[in-house]
Amino acid sequence: MVDKKLAEYLNKAIGMELQVAIQYMWQHIIARGLKSAEISDKLRKIAVEEMQHTERLAERLDYLGGTPTTQPEKITVGLELKKMMELDAKAESDTIKFYKEALDYCEKLKDPVSKRLFEDLLVDEEGHHNFFETMLEGN
Template sequence: MPKGAKELIDALNEDISYELAAIIQYMWHHVMASGVESPAIIDRFRLVAMDEMRHAEMLAERIDLLGGVPTTELAAIQVGGDLKKMIRDDIAGEELAVRLYKQHIKLADGLDDPISRRMLEDILADEERHLHDWETVLERS
């Protein structure tokens, strides 16, 4: 196991726990929003869940390559309420993801792990896009 890998594996596992929770949260929002007048918003929940699934897979593969075991533990999941509450919950989740990924990018950079750093930067870009999209949806609703 490379120097500092344990600390990075722990950070990546933290990311996975939030990604797994986000997958479930977005899928439940997709199901619970089925009565909403906007099919585009309903579909957006599903599409973002698929992005989060891809992120979890990338993180798990990197953890495995670093000699760790990907977690199966979930972070807290927020479901229920009206559409605006669902979107606010998703915005809060994306804000947290952005903060964590920025911290973990610095960690990977400090450990001289450019592969993990680039992967995390790619995921961060997706999370920032999700955050912007949900903020825009909330402003318009």
Template sequence: MISNELMSKLQKAVARELQVSIQYMWQHVLAKGIKAEPVGALLKQFAINEMLHAEKIAERISFYGGIPTTQPDPITIGKNLTEMLNLDKKAEEEAVALYKEIIKLAEKEEDYVTRKLFEQILEEEELHLDKFSSLLEE
């Protein structure tokens, strides 16, 4: 068994992953402007990646007898590509912070599978964060 605190954080992680998967997909559809095509393709790729994260985290919650949330965190699309990327960068910063907390808590609870899962997801989230940060520098 895991603590209520860790289960709560896993549920928060699923809600966040659902949020950004929807957010990035809608941004992919709605992006306009000269960079819309390449950035839109990246957003679509990231949306799919985030949905896969949600699935893996949900499987972990289920393993512990929980029922994964179906409610995403609030979705914010943005009015233009720059605003979208700023929102996305902030979402990834929040994910990185949350996932570092989960890794520490899983380690403390000797839940090495959850720790490993979140180390893998964290690596991908940091890549997303780096890409959004780079795009905003252009």
């Protein structure tokens, strides 16, 4: 049976990924404004990556014998581009902080595969965070 706390980490991660997958896809759809074409395309691309992250986390939890949640964390779309970028930069920095905590726990648990999964996702999340922060510069 899966370690209870690891299952909690994986399910919280799944909820966070579902949140941003929906959040970014909806922002892609409603984005308006001067920079919206560039940002809108990128939001769609990142939304798809977040859904792929959801899949990988859910596959891992299923393999370990747990049940993946279907519930996203609170979705915050925002109305104008700058606000969206602020919400998204915050979502990514919260995720980065949480994944670092999760991978420390995997280390303690001696579960290198789950640890590597969180490490892999962390690389992508730092890339996303960098994109949102870059969009906020000069605004």
